[in-house]
Amino acid sequence: MLAKINNFEIDLSKPIDISIPLTNTDENPIAWYIEKPTIEPVVFGDWIGKVSEGKSSTNFNNIFFNPHGHGTHTECLGHITTDFYSINQSLTQFFFSAKLITIAPETIGEDLLITKEQVQKAMNLSTSRNLTTEALIIRTLPNQKDKKSRKYSNTNPPYLAEDAAVFIRESEIQHLLIDLPSVDREHDEGKLLAHKAFWNVKDTLHLNPDARLKATITEMIYVPDEVKDGDYILNLQIASFENDASPSKPILFQISDC
Template identity: 50%
Template sequence: MQLFLGDGSYILTNEGIDCSIPLEGSEQNVRAWYVSPPVIEPVRENGWVGSVAEGGSVNFRNIQFNPHGHGTHTECLGHITSEVHSVNGIIDKLLYPALVITVAPEIRLQADGSVDRVITAASISSQLEGLKSEALLIRTLPNEEGKMHLNYSDTNPAYCDVNILPLLNELGVIHLLVDTPSVDREKDDGELAFHHGFWGVPNEQRFDRTITEMIFIPDDVLDGEYMLNLQTAPFVNDATPSRPVLFPLHRNAED
């Protein structure tokens, strides 16, 4: 079905591209921040078991997971504030104009001998020049499918430099999506400089902005303009599992 947008362009509702990573109760589940794999297991109470395979009448399973550490999730400024703020309800539109860009992180050698991979303003500025978009999705290189099953803990994954923030402000970004476990360095002594800058915490708080981490954008998705349907589970929490779905833009009947 065609869904026409206000500028004359349209999307096809059967062309959605899921950029989330599925949650599974196994060692194969992507994870970060030193958490164990998610646990999905049948309820067992008073001799009853929630597993048809084990003789139960239905499958009735408990799921134990951490939204920040176990896959694609969307978070709000409540992630770094003493006050409790929920991400639920922030996504207030069906579709957001979105840009997909691919970045080769800059290699930086640290004083302690460690090697950082950093998404810098220089690495993305040429792809954003003169554009406006409410959502930005960053795909980092290399882009192996193994990203969907990695244990990122203690691997110092790629992260964003705070020098990107003025570019995002100029672009009009309110929803930032990355394929890394965090926009900040894994070990930064709790500074979380990018999180604080993006959300304006503590002095200029942006309640309308979200960060989505651990997405996966397949290689066959070209860089460029899309519409984004950012689906979030209605958890009353600073973060929630999410499912970003991209829709290619069509400009006329012939494309």
């Protein structure tokens, strides 16, 4: 099934899913010092909401999870502000022109950083079809498949330098996607420099008028090696949670000139 978006053609029958599914197994990725998700049937007395138990005609599960720590999720600036902002209210369009870049973070002291210079170079080298890039997807190297099940807590994962986040914001990128548990350092004393720089939040207590209410950050994606750097159409799907973040399903589509 073909569709045309801004004079570019995409094949809707060939989606590239870059999300990580949420499971209740040890294969689920985990960050931020929590346990794995729980998916279990509702129990009322001797009634169990599970068909295989022979006492229910339906499977009827409760799910307990944390969107920030249990897999692919999309967040709005309400993640860091005193006032409540909802991802369901912030993200109201779902198709975007996107650019995928690949970066090997640099060792700086005890940390691995994605630097401004790396982002700038990768964006310049990536192919372009004269699209105005609305979403930037960063794949980090090495790109092991165990990103889909990694336990990130207390491992000091790579993160985005503050000036890199400023550059991305000044490049008018509205949606940033990354295959790490956070754009910021795991232990950063609550500074959240990259989050604040990308959303242009100067004071989390009193939001400045030019803060980016419609911009989003998506973390813990996984982009397979066979997906090449370059331009795509992104479909960014979320669940309708009135919360700062939601589990999400970003989908890429290859594009071709019409």
